[in-house]
Amino acid sequence: MNIVVAMKQIPDLQQIRIRNRCPVLDDVPLTLGKIDKNALEAGLKIRENAGNKGRVIVVSAGNRDIEETVKEALAAGADEACIVVDEAASDLESSISAILLAAAIKRIGVADIILFGEGSGDNYSGQVGARVAEILDLPQVGYAGNVETTGRTARITRVLEDREEIVEVELPVVVCILADINEPRIPSVSQILKAGKKHKEIIEIDDLTMETSGRRIETISNLAPETARKREPVNTCGALCAVLEKEGFWAR
Amino acid sequence: MEQEDDSRFDAIVIGGGLAGLSAAYTLAAEGMEVLVLERGDYPGAKNVTGGRIYVSSIRELFPDLWTKAPLERFIAHEEICVMGRDSSLNVRYDGSELLREPHQSYSILRGKFDKWFARQAEHKGATIICKTRVDDIIIENGRVVGVVAAGDRLMANVVIACDGVLSFAAGKAGLNKSADSGHFAIGFKEVIEIDPAVLEDRFNLTEDEGAARLFIGDVTAGKFGGGFLYTNKSSVSLGLVLGIGALVVEEPTVQVPELLNKFKQRSEISRLIRGGKTVEYSAHMIPEGGIKAMGKLYADGILVAGDAAGFSINIGITVRGMEYAMASGYYAARAVINAKEKNDYSAATLAVYEKFLNDSFVMTDFKNFRESLDVLKYPLLYGHYPELIVGIMKDLYEMPAGPKTRIFPTVRKHLGLRELWAMVPLCRRMMKI
Amino acid sequence: MSDLKAKLGLDVFKEDKAFPIAIKKGLERDPRLKKMVLICPAGLYGEDESGKIALSADGCLECGTCLLVCGADILDWQYPRGGAGVQFRFG
Numbered sequence: 068m069n070i071v072v073a074m075k076q077i078p079d080l081q082q083i084r085i086r087n088r089c090p091v092l093d094d095v096p097l098t099l100g101k102i103d104k105n106a107l108e109a110g111l112k113i114r115e116n117a118g119n120k121g122r123v124i125v126v127s128a129g130n131r132d133i134e135e136t137v138k139e140a141l142a143a144g145a146d147e148a149c150i151v152v153d154e155a156a157s158d159l160e161s162s163i164s165a166i167l168l169a170a171a172i173k174r175i176g177v178a179d180i181i182l183f184g185e186g187s188g189d190n191y192s193g194q195v196g197a198r199v200a201e202i203l204d205l206p207q208v209g210y211a212g213n214v215e216t217t218g219r220t221a222r223i224t225r226v227l228e229d230r231e232e233i234v235e236v237e238l239p240v241v242v243c244i245l246a247d248i249n250e251p252r253i254p255s256v257s258q259i260l261k262a263g264k265k266h267k268e269i270i271e272i273d274d275l276t277m278e279t280s281g282r283r284i285e286t287i288s289n290l291a292p293e294t295a296r297k298r299e300p301v302n303t304c305g306a307l308c309a310v311l312e313k314e315g316f317w318a319r
Numbered sequence: 320m321e322q323e324d325d326s327r328f329d330a331i332v333i334g335g336g337l338a339g340l341s342a343a344y345t346l347a348a349e350g351m352e353v354l355v356l357e358r359g360d361y362p363g364a365k366n367v368t369g370g371r372i373y374v375s376s377i378r379e380l381f382p383d384l385w386t387k388a389p390l391e392r393f394i395a396h397e398e399i400c401v402m403g404r405d406s407s408l409n410v411r412y413d414g415s416e417l418l419r420e421p422h423q424s425y426s427i428l429r430g431k432f433d434k435w436f437a438r439q440a441e442h443k444g445a446t447i448i449c450k451t452r453v454d455d456i457i458i459e460n461g462r463v464v465g466v467v468a469a470g471d472r473l474m475a476n477v478v479i480a481c482d483g484v485l486s487f488a489a490g491k492a493g494l495n496k497s498a499d500s501g502h503f504a505i506g507f508k509e510v511i512e513i514d515p516a517v518l519e520d521r522f523n524l525t526e527d528e529g530a531a532r533l534f535i536g537d538v539t540a541g542k543f544g545g546g547f548l549y550t551n552k553s554s555v556s557l558g559l560v561l562g563i564g565a566l567v568v569e570e571p572t573v574q575v576p577e578l579l580n581k582f583k584q585r586s587e588i589s590r591l592i593r594g595g596k597t598v599e600y601s602a603h604m605i606p607e608g609g610i611k612a613m614g615k616l617y618a619d620g621i622l623v624a625g626d627a628a629g630f631s632i633n634i635g636i637t638v639r640g641m642e643y644a645m646a647s648g649y650y651a652a653r654a655v656i657n658a659k660e661k662n663d664y665s666a667a668t669l670a671v672y673e674k675f676l677n678d679s680f681v682m683t684d685f686k687n688f689r690e691s692l693d694v695l696k697y698p699l700l701y702g703h704y705p706e707l708i709v710g711i712m713k714d715l716y717e718m719p720a721g722p723k724t725r726i727f728p729t730v731r732k733h734l735g736l737r738e739l740w741a742m743v744p745l746c747r748r749m750m751k752i
Numbered sequence: 753m754s755d756l757k758a759k760l761g762l763d764v765f766k767e768d769k770a771f772p773i774a775i776k777k778g779l780e781r782d783p784r785l786k787k788m789v790l791i792c793p794a795g796l797y798g799e800d801e802s803g804k805i806a807l808s809a810d811g812c813l814e815c816g817t818c819l820l821v822c823g824a825d826i827l828d829w830q831y832p833r834g835g836a837g838v839q840f841r842f843g
Contacts (some may be wrong), residue, residue, distance in 0.1 A: 256471040364839040429843035450835030507793040510842040599761035599842045600791035602815040
């Protein structure tokens with residue numbers, strides 16, 4: 068069984084600072100998205116539950132740094148990686164990311180389960196998994212909190228706002244998982260050392276013959292929300308209560 | 320359950336700071352298998368400097384490194400500011416030699432520099448693993464043979480402990496340095512972002528020029544230490560270094576972090592950083608005891624370099640550490656290369672490390688400045704004399720409503736016989752550095 | 753002190769579930785700890801009315817001063833695990 072996990076290289080969100088309400092991205096380290104690590108962990112668990120039969124293959128598209136960043140996933144237990152290198156890839160819109168990832172998955176050949184995070188840690192468009200399913204003409208299940216496989220069937224728990232839905236689907240399938248559904252394993256030093264030797268298939272963007280329609284969505288602005296602080300000084304609990312009441316945060 | 324990794328390294332370096340990266344860079348360049356373990360998210364993540372590196376002494380040890388290094392600005396203007404409670408005297412030094420290449424010193428931000436230096440070491444072939452804390456060293460039959468990190472046992476012919484001022488690794492190998500609080504200082508600073516054009520205008524700098532300023536006196540509330548300001552590309556590093564010994568034993572006590580706020584509010588400083596935005600606050604302990612505070616540098620299978628070995632010293636005009644860290648990392652690497660040729664990693668063979676250091680500027684400086692810390696720990700230097708100096712200046716410049724006193728009696732009023740007599744012991748001390 | 757909190761808020765801290773710096777039980781009144789109330793550059797040591805010193809390791813800059821001043825007999829002191837704790841961007 069081939070378990071494919073799509074992972075996105077994103078800036079370390081905790082390292083981004085805000086200058087004049089704009090994110091400062093210079094020198095911010097790149098990492099794999101947290102939710103994508105949850106997807107990888109889910110993939111590794113599926114393989115373990117299948118008696119460690121099958122391979123976990125990471126697919127990604129990113130700038131040249133992705134060759135280095137993807138080692139995180141290889142160290143954590145993925146068997147190999149198939150990545151599309153495109154200098155513009157960090158700034159792609161979802162439709163194009165989906166085309167690149169679908170191309171990488173086709174390159175792998177057989178993909179029984181394709182796991183995505185429900186949305187990427189930086190943009191959270193939440194489109195790429197569904198779009199890849201469409202391109203590959205596969206069923207897609209979203210909001211997955213748990214994925215189990217038996218033979219050629221996957222049983223997926225969808226965690227919805229007010230209920231849980233369990234669905235069954237024949238493989239192959241695209242599954243988009245929710246954040247924090249598991250605790251991603253932290254690789255040991257020796258696993259990190261071995262990760263460098265694992266197979267990485269690198270696809271240069273120029274080698275792909277595909278049609279993309281270019282950029283259709285333009286980001287007009289990307290500003291941190293303004294926090295308007297009232298800065299009302301209070302000296303006593305009573306005064307604090309009065310202010311909170313006035314602002315409608317608290318009613319007597 | 321600890322797992323033993325099957326690979327064996329020529330050297331495992333604990334800590335990706337300047338000493339560790341210098342060792343790794345040098346070893347990898349000679350084709351040695353070297354692994355650096357760094358606990359931060361990236362090399363530099365745990366490292367703090369006041370802000371200036373003197374490249375002059377280490378240029379030749381890393382000949383290819385400096386042309387592309389992400390240093391901030393070359394220091395073209397030196398200034399010392401003697402601070403009284405509400406006045407100050409500045410002495411500025413400009414010299415054409417400071418403007419000529421190769422430049423003597425640069426302002427530096429370690430987050431940027433160390434990350435870059437690590438990449439250079441990787442290009443040479445070093446393996447650098449971050450986010451990994453070394454929990455223990457492995458000692459077998461009295462010799463260090465590896466480290467334990469995140470549950471893995473990793474084996475090496477030599478371990479180079481470059482794990483900073485607290486160096487748990489050196490301690491575990493019995494290579495303790497001094498733990499006397501008088502041998503350490505606390506440095507803390509803010510990095511304050513300022514538009515480069517504004518910065519250059521305020522400090523009277525051309526594009527790549529930088530300024531270095533030192534402050535002595537009221538800035539430390541009379542405690543042993545001083546303030547510093549370095550201009551970076553688009554920020555200034557502004558901070559204080561305080562001897563810990565004096566903070567622990569002397570009264571009156573001072574609220575240490577508050578000193579930096581007071582420093583920023585001084586009119587001399589506030590106009591320099593006006594409109595600037597603080598983007599980081601950092602602190603670090605600095606070994607400044609020099610040769611008297613150092614421990615043993617090697618044992619069977621282990622070498623100690625950088626702050627871990629105490630390679631940092633207060634020489635009065637500055638606390639120097641980074642050059643010694645890089646040089647000691649370099650010489651540690653040379654000692655490992657030498658040991659590999661002999662296939663002998665015993666203390667007797669690794670002792671060549673100390674010989675290399677003795678023959679270099681490192682130990683020469685440490686011997687020359689053996690007494691500097693004791694000399695500088697003279698409380699009058701940080702309270703009384705700064706006030707005295709600015710007091711003289713105040714009276715010299717003052718034009719009273721009535722008649723003005725002649726210059727000699729004005730100075731004499733401050734420098735009476737008793738005052739001059741009291742300076743004799745200070746002069747005697749000063750002759751030692 | 754609120755100013756200090758704001759300054760620390762500018763730094764990047766990565767969480768460690770068990771931050772490994774703590775005052776050993778029963779030693780909260782040691783005079784060496786009292787020094788740290790004034791010295792700790794992050795202002796993490798505080799004294800309550802009864803003279804007990806409390807440490808909140810959140811915002812620790814890992815400078816090491818408290819370990820030097822107080823010693824390992826008063827403080828349990830370790831660096832946070834790899835990838836945790838303060839991560840200086842500028843340094």
